[in-house]
Amino acid sequence: MDLLSIVVDEVALEGLDGITIPTLWIRLEDRQPGFPLKLDDCTKELIWKSLVINSDLLFYELPEERDDVVLTDRFKDIDAETGIEVTDSFTDTPKDIYPIDVVPENKDGIQGSCAFFKTRKDVTKQVRSKSPLTPLVSLSEALERYGRKLVVVASQCLRYRALIGSESDPDVKLGSDSYCVLERVGRARWQGELQRDLHGGSFRVDARKFHYFRKSLVRYQLVTMQSYVRRMKTGQQQHSILLLLKRFHVNRRTKYDILMEVTSNFLQQCPNQFSTVIMLREQLVVSIPLSFCRPCLSSLLLVVESCLFFS
C-alpha cells in the first residue's frame, strides 16, 4: 500500500463519523505496520494536500468540537500463561467520541453511524476548488478556521471496501445495524471489539438481538471471532467474543488452548501417552497458575475423560 493509500485507508476505517485532523495524526503514528514517513510539518502539509484533491473524500464541519481518539492496548495486560486479561483499567472506560447513531436506510445508499449526520455542514467547497481540484486553504488555515470541528469522510464505496477487504464481494448487502457493527469493529483495527462491550455499551441492545446483528457478518465471513476472557476488578471472569475484521485477524491463544496444551504436553511424557484421570488432575493443579479457576479445570477434565472413554 503506498503512502497516500495508507492515509485514505485510515480515513475510511474511521467510518461515516469521519476523522478530525489531529486524530488522523494519532492514527497514522499508531498504524501497524508503521507509517513510512516522519510526521513533521512538511509531511502533514503533503498529506493535507493529498486529502483535499481526492474526490472520494468530503469535508464537514461538526456543530461541536470532537475530542481526540484515545488509543488503548487491550492485549498489553493479557497474562501470557493463562490468556486472560488481568487489568482493571477498563473500569474507567474513556469517553466514546463516536456514539452509536445508526443512519436509517436512504436513497443515497449511505450506511453507518453518525451522531451529526443531519446537522454537520458540508464545507468541501470552502476547502477545495472544483475544477481543477486544488486546495483553497492550507493545513494551518484549515485548523485555524475549523479546529477539531473539521472531519474528513470517505465515500461509501471506499469505506465499505476498507471494511470488507479486497477479496470479499462488494455487492453483499448488509442491514444498517449489521453495517454499524462492522464499522465499529473496523475502527478498532488490530484491537478488535468485544461483543459484550458492543451490545452492553455502544449499541445498548440485548445480547440476543446483537447476535442477530452479527449473524450476517459471520455468514459473509467479514469478521473473525475469538474466545476472550477478562478478569474484572471484583475477581469475576467475564467471557465474551473478540470480533476483528478479517484483515486485522491475529491468532491468539485462549485459556482453553493453554489448558489443552498443558494436557497434551503431560500426556506426551507419559508411557504410551496414557494417564489416569487422577494423575492428570494432579498434574494440572501443579502446572496451571492459580488464576485459572477450578471449574475451568473440571470442564477440561470432563473433555479429557470423554476422550479416554471413547478411545
Place this chain on the structure above:
DNA sequence: GCTCCTCCTAGTGAGCAGCA
C-alpha cells in the same frame, strides 16, 4: 477444603410474524 446447588451473564438455535 471440597462438593453441591442456585443465581447470573453471555451466547445460540429454533421458530414465529410480516412482507414481497
Place this chain on the structure above:
DNA sequence: TGCTGCTCACTAGGAGGAGC
C-alpha cells in the same frame, strides 16, 4: 413460498454461599 427481522427458550460457564 421464501426471505428477513425478531423473540423466546435454552445451554454453558462462572461466582458465591450453604452444608458437610
